[in-house]
Amino acid sequence: MIEANKLSMPNDRNPGPEIIKILLIEDNPGDARLVKEMLIEGGINHHNMKHVDRIGQGLALLAEESFQVILLDLSLPDGYGLGTINRVYGVASRSPIVVLTGLDDESLAVKAVQEGAQDYLVKGQMDSSSLVRAIRYAIERKRTEVALREKEERYRELFDDAPVGYHEVNTEGLITRINKTELNMLGYSLEEMLGQPVWSFIVDEEMVREVFFAKISGILPLGRSFERNYRKKDNSILTMLSEDRILKDMSEGIIGLRTTIQDISAIKHAEEEKKILEKQLRQTQKMETIGKLAGGIAHDFNNLLTVIKGHGELCLEDLPENHPLRGNIEEIEKASESGAILIRQLLAFSRRQTMEMRIVDLNAILRDLDKMLNRVIGDEIQLLTIVAEDIGGIKTDVGQMQQVVMNLVFNARDAMPRGGKLTIEMSSVELDETYCQTHVDVTPGRYVMLSVSDTGCGIPPNIKDQIFEPFFTTKEMGHGTGLGLSTVYGIVKQCGGDIEVHSEIGRGTTFKIYLPRVEKPSESHAPAPAPSSSTLLQGSETIFLVEDDEKVRKFIRDALRKYGYRILEAANGEQALGLVEKHAGEDIHLLLTDIVMPGMNGRDCAECLTAFHPEMKVLYMSGHTEGAIVHQGVLEPGTAFLQKPFTLRALAQKVRQVLENSAGEGERQKEERWGILGKSIPSQTES
Ligand SMILES: Nc1ncnc2c1ncn2[C@@H]1O[C@H](COP(=O)(O)OP(=O)(O)OP(=O)(O)O)[C@@H](O)[C@H]1O
Ligand SMILES: [Mg+2]
Known part of the structure; x- marks a missing residue:
């Protein structure tokens, strides 16, 4: 009683009757009156109490306003027994309920408390102090209950919405708890995973099972992060970063494992992509390096072969049919031919082959x-x-x-x-x-x-x-x-x-x-029209030869002179410009220039020289590995071009064609192109 009074003094300056908002649901008017009197006696203002005598009315009232406590009779004309508790709970889950019960119904009241009522009072046995105490305890207990429930709710939210998957297993490895994040990750429902051995969701089941038992029995240590591949319901695989902790009960007995899992598939995937890319890059760089090496060799060999082959041809032209050295020179020619094939393949590899796109x-x-x-x-x-x-x-x-x-x-x-x-x-x-x-x-x-x-x-x-x-x-x-x-x-x-x-x-x-x-309309890929049937290789025109390699220049000069041409020669663009001034006013019919040279390149040289001699035709040659031609590897369509090394005849033929303004490729040169393949390709397929 003293305690109750103490509790009933919320305000020291105005120690009047305490106001507690009470709903009394009681059909017996006598009992209701008794309750009221007991409240007054217990120091609680009864004016704040509402009284109804039917559960239906009580529920309607509860739907509209809230009460600090509900005093509920369990045997009403429109509601009897435990069901009544649930009905009240349904509309006022936060209000404490004190059940009022008759002497003969105490066992029902006990069940009511188990079902969620906060307390019960037996009519006929209660007095004002037990009523007031029951009300206060009920309010306090409910407050604690609600706070606990809210805490639990928050904890559950935290658990379920955690950014990592989370599960617990018992000592047999069966899943006992699992959060929503993990269920969502794996695509299963709670029912599908609860009670299942955890390894049945992981790739390499048998190993995972063994490791689990080794951990639970302390053979293997815990706490270190490790990777596991989980199998989703749709059978796809997720790589997870996992971490285990031992679960213990109050008496420190091991009851299972708690595991967090984090999906690192995307990171893994990105890492793998990076590895592939790095490998490719290394491969490309390696090919690039080999290409440069091969291209460099090819460049020098091209010039050598042009000279070897050319001089061989010049010799053969001069030697009588039955000369004993003919066979030797023919062998030299054949060998340089094979060398040329190799060189062209190397040039193709090093992407320095001149392409007629x-x-x-x-x-x-x-x-x-x-x-x-x-x-x-x-x-x-x-x-x-x-x-x-x-x-x-x-x-x-x-x-x-x-x-x-x-x-x-x-x-x-x-x-x-x-x-x-x-x-x-x-x-x-x-x-x-x-x-x-x-x-x-x-x-x-x-x-x-x-x-x-x-x-x-x-x-x-x-x-x-x-x-x-x-x-x-x-x-x-x-x-x-x-x-x-x-x-x-x-x-x-x-x-x-x-x-x-x-x-x-x-x-x-x-x-x-x-x-x-x-997307441009297709051009015919057919080779250019066959050259004129004229096999005339001789000429008397003036050819301006610009070539930086002295041996090659000498060979070309000798060869073309042999065919009757007049040759002006220069070792580079600058020399050529000087020379052209000297020969101003003369007819120069053809410029035969190497494309890549130190200083001015062949194209620039041609541009300058044709300014002095607009009528002059231009024939480029190249076997070079760097520079303008190589940057694009492409010649403008229609540009006359001769790939080194070339045969004497191909040179003479090309010179004639350009002089006669025929853009076509010589038949012989075409044959040589097939020769490059190193495989004999029948001529009927060339059309
Ligand atoms: N279709 C294929 N099947 C099996 N192996 C292949 C195939 N293509 C290429 N290779 C392998 O790659 C190697 C290199 O091929 P590559 O064409 O560069 O040279 P090669 O065929 O050996 O000689 P070449 O082509 O110069 O006559 C071959 O030796 C072979 O081992
Ligand atoms: Mg091959």
């Missing part, structure tokens, strides 16, 4: 090669060519693109010594950002794809990185130089394309080439 239709190139391909691959191999119309054009050098196809086909053939299937396919593809992120040197856009697939032996993974290197071959001595794919690589890259290899041992290989699609 045209916009062409890849379909047409393939159609033209078809007959020959069949002959090359033999009867044992079945060839399937899938052409696709409307794939647009590509900008390339026709001869070199044919070489690309041929080299891939030769490789496919060699990979299928006992026969198989060779498929050449073309299609139009779009390479997007994602593709380009993992492919160095490729820009997004539309490409024409050419794939060459075989059902051959496949490429062992350990040599896959080397196959494009010059002179890398697995073929027996004499069966391969290892320059086929290097040439393909160089040509494709020089055309701004990309190349991909997919291979499986024993199943076959696919090479995919992507070439930038060009």
